[in-house]
Amino acid sequence: MECNGIRAAFQSKHPGFRFASSRLLYLVIAFVMTEPRKAVALISGGLDSLLATRVVMDQGVHVEGINFFTGFCVEGHTHAIRKQDRAKPKRNNALWVAEQLGIKLHIIDIIDDYKDVVINPKHGYGANLNPCLDCKIFMVGKAREWIEATGFDFIITGEVIGQRPMSQRKDTMPVVSRESGADDLLVRPLCARNLPATLPEREGWLDRERLHDFSGRSRKPQMALARQYGFEDYAQPAGGCCFLTDKQYAVKLTDLWQTRGSRKYDLDDIMLLKVGRHLRPRPHFKLIIGREEGENRFMEGYRKRFVHMLPLSHSGPLVLLDGAPEPADLELAARLTARFSQGRDAQQVTVQVTDKDGGSQTLEVAPLPASEIPADWYI
Amino acid sequence: MSSRQLDARNLLCPLPVIRTQDSVVDLQPGDTLQILCTDPGVIHDIPAWCRVHGHEVCNVEQQDDEIIITIRVGESG
Numbered sequence: 473m474e475c476n477g478i479r480a481a482f483q484s485k486h487p488g489f490r491f492a493s494s495r496l497l498y499l500v501i502a503f504v505m506t507e508p509r510k511a512v513a514l515i516s517g518g519l520d521s522l523l524a525t526r527v528v529m530d531q532g533v534h535v536e537g538i539n540f541f542t543g544f545c546v547e548g549h550t551h552a553i554r555k556q557d558r559a560k561p562k563r564n565n566a567l568w569v570a571e572q573l574g575i576k577l578h579i580i581d582i583i584d585d586y587k588d589v590v591i592n593p594k595h596g597y598g599a600n601l602n603p604c605l606d607c608k609i610f611m612v613g614k615a616r617e618w619i620e621a622t623g624f625d626f627i628i629t630g631e632v633i634g635q636r637p638m639s640q641r642k643d644t645m646p647v648v649s650r651e652s653g654a655d656d657l658l659v660r661p662l663c664a665r666n667l668p669a670t671l672p673e674r675e676g677w678l679d680r681e682r683l684h685d686f687s688g689r690s691r692k693p694q695m696a697l698a699r700q701y702g703f704e705d706y707a708q709p710a711g712g713c714c715f716l717t718d719k720q721y722a723v724k725l726t727d728l729w730q731t732r733g734s735r736k737y738d739l740d741d742i743m744l745l746k747v748g749r750h751l752r753p754r755p756h757f758k759l760i761i762g763r764e765e766g767e768n769r770f771m772e773g774y775r776k777r778f779v780h781m782l783p784l785s786h787s788g789p790l791v792l793l794d795g796a797p798e799p800a801d802l803e804l805a806a807r808l809t810a811r812f813s814q815g816r817d818a819q820q821v822t823v824q825v826t827d828k829d830g831g832s833q834t835l836e837v838a839p840l841p842a843s844e845i846p847a848d849w850y851i
Numbered sequence: 852m853s854s855r856q857l858d859a860r861n862l863l864c865p866l867p868v869i870r871t872q873d874s875v876v877d878l879q880p881g882d883t884l885q886i887l888c889t890d891p892g893v894i895h896d897i898p899a900w901c902r903v904h905g906h907e908v909c910n911v912e913q914q915d916d917e918i919i920i921t922i923r924v925g926e927s928g
Contacts, residue, residue, distance in 0.1 A: 541866070563899070564896045564899065567896060567899040570903045574903075577900070578872070581866070743863070769916075
């Protein structure tokens with residue numbers, strides 16, 4: 473920006489101010505020239521946002537990361553729940569990326585605001601209950617609010633044209649920019665040269681020639697760039713990061729909405745959909761059956777909110793009864809509980825039934841044979 | 852210098868990290884925060900979050916299924 477441009481820009485923000493001397497103007501220019509621009513990067517924990525951020529950092533921009541927690545994120549809590557996963561490294565990939573880049577990461581809880589995106593997606597769902605385009609618009613919109621509140625200059629995402637069938641197409645990428653309100657403050661460094669120049673490029677904050685022109689589903693350009701930067705242990709590119717893309721999870725969420733008669737959920741609902749076997753023998757209640765010790769322990773934290781069952785005569789799962797089971801349903805539920813216990817082949821299993829106010833009784837039941845459990849009970 | 856405690860028990864990651872982040876906003880450099888947790892993921896995640904924000908992990912203690920992490924707020928927090 474030339475001297476007169478800087479003078480005009482400064483005076484538009486400070487009406488009435490006049491530079492007393494050329495020296496003062498030059499000092500302001502020197503400050504403008506040396507103060508690094510600031511960008512926030514949407515960090516998912518995957519390779520693309522890692523690379524996009526690094527590309528912009530290489531141009532001297534100060535970058536901080538932002539990561540949104542919707543409640544549907546796959547990593548983290550799922551690893552913690554299942555005992556069999558406890559031996560695996562339990563790193564948070566977004567934090568790992570921030571460490572690799574040496575940037576701050578702000579993790580934002582958007583559980584409540586995100587409900588409207590899941591329940592009423594303007595642009596519809598993908599293959600399952602994944603509202604990917606609305607999700608991207610929402611997150612970039614949140615990032616726009618964040619930069620406005622913190623005085624940052626622009627937003628970075630790791631999007632690549634053609635990478636995803638819904639949110640990363642040539643025709644939908646402008647939709648994300650426009651509907652999020654970010655407009656030309658949204659930079660996609662990995663495919664920027666395939667898109668119109670953004671404000672940071674036009675203003676010279678970023679050199680467009682040093683951004684990339686990736687497109688399509690191939691991961692080879694990203695992998696080559698990762699090698700160039702020496703990034704090795706990044707999260708697998710093909711790994712999904714959202715339960716809403718999971719077919720089985722979507723079936724369970726649909727069942728929850730249908731049986732409750734409204735498309736609502738809270739955090740506990742969507743967490744419990746991630747654990748256990750879910751069997752619905754009657755429309756008005758279902759069983760959530762812990763599959764192993766880790767899940768049983770996790771479900772322990774919820775048991776006081778549900779009628780729940782536990783085999784006493786044999787080791788077996790904690791079972792939560794979700795919905796409104798009637799007294800006549802308890803024997804069937806107890807027989808199912810026995811079926812998934814170590815006593816499945818016994819003549820009789822003792823099952824403890826505890827109601828929500830803590831009162832309990834025991835039932836002596838014969839485990840329900842597998843042949844008497846219709847396939848459509850399994851959600 | 853002040854010391855505070857945060858109860859993040861029965862929360863799964865990244866919620867304990869988010870609650871820690873929210874608590875640190877109200878603290879001054881040098882203050883300490885003791886975080887009570889049950890999700891083993893915090894053993895990795897809270898120190899990682901501290902490293903990227905310049906806070907110090909003073910102590911990590913594990914008692915049965917409970918984890919207590921004490922952090923000291925850094926200058927750039």
